[in-house]
Amino acid sequence: MTSTPTVADRQPGPQHLIAASAQELTKVYGTGDTVVEALRGVTISFRAGEFTAIMGPSGSGKSTLMHCLAGLDVASGGRVQIGEVDLTGLDDKAMTTIRRDRIGFVFQAFNLVPTLTAAENITLPVDIAGREVDREWFDTVVDRLGIRDRLEHRPAELSGGQQQRVACARALVGKPSIIFGDEPTGNLDSRSSGEVLGILRAATDEFGQTVVIVTHDPRAASYADRVVFLADGQIVRELQRPSADDVFEVMKNLDEIPAPNGPGAAGAGSAASGPIDRSGASGPIDSRAGSGPDEPGETPPEANPYEVR
Numbered sequence: 001m002t003s004t005p006t007v008a009d010r011q012p013g014p015q016h017l018i019a020a021s022a023q024e025l026t027k028v029y030g031t032g033d034t035v036v037e038a039l040r041g042v043t044i045s046f047r048a049g050e051f052t053a054i055m056g057p058s059g060s061g062k063s064t065l066m067h068c069l070a071g072l073d074v075a076s077g078g079r080v081q082i083g084e085v086d087l088t089g090l091d092d093k094a095m096t097t098i099r100r101d102r103i104g105f106v107f108q109a110f111n112l113v114p115t116l117t118a119a120e121n122i123t124l125p126v127d128i129a130g131r132e133v134d135r136e137w138f139d140t141v142v143d144r145l146g147i148r149d150r151l152e153h154r155p156a157e158l159s160g161g162q163q164q165r166v167a168c169a170r171a172l173v174g175k176p177s178i179i180f181g182d183e184p185t186g187n188l189d190s191r192s193s194g195e196v197l198g199i200l201r202a203a204t205d206e207f208g209q210t211v212v213i214v215t216h217d218p219r220a221a222s223y224a225d226r227v228v229f230l231a232d233g234q235i236v237r238e239l240q241r242p243s244a245d246d247v248f249e250v251m252k253n254l255d256e257i258p259a260p261n262g263p264g265a266a267g268a269g270s271a272a273s274g275p276i277d278r279s280g281a282s283g284p285i286d287s288r289a290g291s292g293p294d295e296p297g298e299t300p301p302e303a304n305p306y307e308v309r
């Protein structure tokens with residue numbers, strides 16, 4: 001890990017501003033006998049400059065929530081806002097513009113463009129938007145992620161971990177106000193996981209971006225300011241600045257926590273405190289710790305979330 005960058009014109013965002021929110025979000029798949037209620041009234045806010053990890057058992061609705069928040073899927077009910085913009089009712093073009101200008105994606109499903117070099121992939125969203133690449137920030141990101149010597153390579157010439165780091169750089173370089181990551185460290189070894197999580201942490205602490213990731217890994221979650229637990233399509237628990245052990249304990253017992261509208265419900269916001277490693281530099285990160293990643297959820301409806309169709 002290289003030393004912490006200092007860029008004078010980027011300061012952490014005001015914590016009281018809300019970067020994204022969902023109100024009473026519902027998502028129903030299928031009809032009749034095959035109906036699945038993937039989200040059952042999820043209300044959540046993400047403060048500007050905050051790093052949130054979403055955890056929960058397989059099938060609890062994590063990917064569905066993330067796709068709805070990121071404008072990749074349309075909710076059945078409720079509202080999603082990115083900044084001050086209500087996504088409800090936006091047409092495809094407006095939705096894609098919001099995604100391109102405001103959101104960074106680190107999703108397994110959004111592979112790199114095979115015919116472009118790593119550098120070209122990284123700047124693609126900014127290029128599509130017709131904006132200038134901030135070269136200083138570009139250099140900071142690629143150095144921090146350790147991919148400078150791979151910039152002229154095409155994806156097929158990169159390892160899986162290097163490809164994932166390029167995808168992470170692509171999400172960061174346009175300086176979107178919010179970055180969504182679905183298992184952003186899922187394919188990475190310990191060292192690469194630490195690099196990706198360290199730069200996501202820096203994106204919030206030093207550059208005021210907002211980060212929301214889905215992860216199965218308690219150690220990855222321990223980089224977050226808060227961890228939100230989903231079970232059966234509802235938020236059942238929240239931890240503030242937890243240690244990996246705090247997260248692991250909740251995960252272990254998650255099936256026993258009643259949903260909020262059930263009897264004896266555990267309210268969201270119950271906090272456990274613990275040390276948090278915010279450096280991204282100390283100690284190896286085992287990206288497969290805890291329950292390992294399961295099958296990815298539904299592939300989002302389009303291959304390039306940045307491109308206006």
Ligand SMILES: Nc1ncnc2c1ncn2[C@@H]1O[C@H](COP(=O)(O)OP(=O)(O)OP(=O)(O)O)[C@@H](O)[C@H]1O
Nearest residue numbers: 029036038058059060061062063064294296297298
């Ligand atoms: N396109 C779809 N059609 C029908 N059901 C779906 C669809 N996508 C997701 N589901 C269902 O919605 C529920 C939530 O799925 P989701 O992928 O959001 O869970 P998850 O918590 O991300 O799971 P995992 O950790 O396994 O990726 C599951 O029961 C899943 O089977």
